[in-house]
Amino acid sequence: MAPAPVPSLVLVSGPEEILVDRAITSTLAEARAAGAEVIRLDAATYEAGALLMHASPSLFGGSKCLVVRDLHEASDELQLDLLALLADPAPDVSLVVTHGGGMKGKKVLDTMKRLGAHTVECPAIKTDRDKSDFVMKEFSSARRKITGEGVRALVEAVGKDVRELASASSQLIADTEGVVDDAVVDVYHGGKVEATGFRVADATVAGQQGEALRLLRHAIATGVDPVPIVAVLAAQLRQLIKVGSAGRGSSAQLARSLGMAPWQVDKARRSIGHWSAEGLAVAVQAVAAADFEVKGGGRDPVYAVERAILTITRARGAR
Structure with missing residues (x-):
């Protein structure tokens, strides 16, 4: 079976680099399987006329796949050359363009979409x-x-x-x-720094004072910095507050509206019944004080986290 032809225009749109790289790798594998010569052009080092030169027919014939990365950083010269190529496509030449977002290069994007470019979306993976x-x-x-x-x-x-x-x-x-x-x-x-910090925070928010302190001491002994532990504590308390004030609805619905994962909503819902508004206020103040101290405002960062854990676990269930 003959390999499927590569679309003449491919637009890889979005800022998530791992998705962009995968889209490019997949497209170029198809191009090479179809016998195309792959030519890469970088926006940062582009010289005027290079795109059109590479798109011109070769003495030896054959198809070409031109890859232009980072259109969102493209010079005026590159944008003009792209528009010229799109206005007068070269035979046996496919064009792959990546764009990380923003308004720069928008005219090229709009032109490619109008011409029916195959588009691969690579949205940011943040939350x-x-x-x-x-x-x-x-x-x-x-x-x-x-x-x-x-x-x-x-x-x-x-x-x-x-x-x-x-x-x-x-x-x-x-x-x-x-x-x-x-x-x-x-x-x-399980031994990752982030995992250790989450275990400390989980035990603290659950009111397990002894376990939280034990986990903290183990984390410190294995080289974990107090700063990320306080950051995770703060994040978990924020999630409790967000879910507690969000009202009813399925986990999936709340997750979408709050920018959380459904499992985070479920986890917060299991905990929120043990907390009063006053207790959460005390816990948030304790974390804020610890955050100040572990970032240079206090003399003993480890003691600052221990004190926050003691305050938060006591605040849980307080009425």
């Missing part, structure tokens, strides 16, 4: 909901299953960087069998 959806898609595309708790554990452990999240997902898919749950994730990633 925990976005990251949870990303993990679910990674497992789904590999025809593997991961539980909601497994997703939560993975996002908490390595969710700061999307590329690391993708790598961790690939590792779990390759190295395990059956359904991946939080226990499996913990075997591979």
